[in-house]
Amino acid sequence: MIYEMRVYEAVPGRLPDIIKRFETKTIAIWEKHGIKQAGFFTTMVGEHSQHLTYFLAWESLAEREKKWGAFMVDPEWLTARAETEKNGPIVARVSNQMLAPTAFSAVK
Numbered sequence: 001m002i003y004e005m006r007v008y009e010a011v012p013g014r015l016p017d018i019i020k021r022f023e024t025k026t027i028a029i030w031e032k033h034g035i036k037q038a039g040f041f042t043t044m045v046g047e048h049s050q051h052l053t054y055f056l057a058w059e060s061l062a063e064r065e066k067k068w069g070a071f072m073v074d075p076e077w078l079t080a081r082a083e084t085e086k087n088g089p090i091v092a093r094v095s096n097q098m099l100a101p102t103a104f105s106a107v108k
Helices: 015-033 061-072 075-084
Strands: 002-010 036-042 051-058 091-099
Touching (some): 015 051, 015 061, 015 075, 051 061
Antiparallel strands (some): 036 051
């Protein structure tokens, strides 16, 4: 199993809009494509109070490429994204990392 950590930096004041889009639209579309989330987090203490961090679980990079590629061109996702950004962008920047658990990790 590999994990993808994605960090979304919100346009100032738009973090609630990002969270709402995941909660009400994105996750259901991911389920349709077999994309498995492994947790969502906001920053309680620290510099990045306008960040949403989440993890996705993948069997392989090939699985990620196939499923993420299909999600990104899904008409339902494109409509949802356009709808939630009709008043302007809500995400200023996205970063991601692909992570492999160590031999002593609680998750494998």
